Amino acid sequence: GENVEQHPSTLSVQEGDSAVIKCTYSDSASNYFPWYKQELGKGPQLIIDIRSNVGEKKDQRIAVTLNKTAKHFSLHITETQPEDSAVYFCAASGWGGADGLTFGKGTHLIIQP
């Protein structure tokens, strides 16, 4: 089955700086890679996703890159703000998510004021 590794487990950055979270996956058949943000006491919330037919996708301050050859993908957050503090999860799936997602262990992002 699929295995997703996520690093770092904790990331502390100064407000206004950029944050990068990296993930690798094992199954070359995976073709869908979403990122979720989870705040305390809430369910994971989808913030951005990318499919295997593109290498990069951007939505305002958030961007995701995918390298299918190396089987890794990354989340980039620019101009970080206090409300970006949360736990972020990467995930991978085949069939566009229809068979469920395999998640990384999460990154606790702390934005220092």
Next chain:
Amino acid sequence: DAGVIQSPRHEVTEMGQEVTLRCKPISGHNSLFWYRQTMMRGLELLIYFNNNVPIDDSGMPEDRFSAKMPNASFSTLKIQPSEPRDSAVYFCAFLTGSGNTIYFGEGSWLTVV
């Protein structure tokens, strides 16, 4: 998350008792997933349904766990008998037909003492 209603939000029960968690997704979904989240193991897929039919229950940890989806608007996850190691947050999630994205509910926080 506004498209999924989970109940109860919090439950504390004694070891050996039966626990039933409920999920009401919005209409129009294709697939429904049950996930469990713990500090040690992260987010784990327990089971998923497609068109109300269980497709893959290989993530269900033991025979004490069972799940049903009697119709497109309702699903249950049952633990009988419950044990302290079942303490976790249980999430229901659904896959939308448009865009193929997976949305999570707010979770049911279960504590077995």
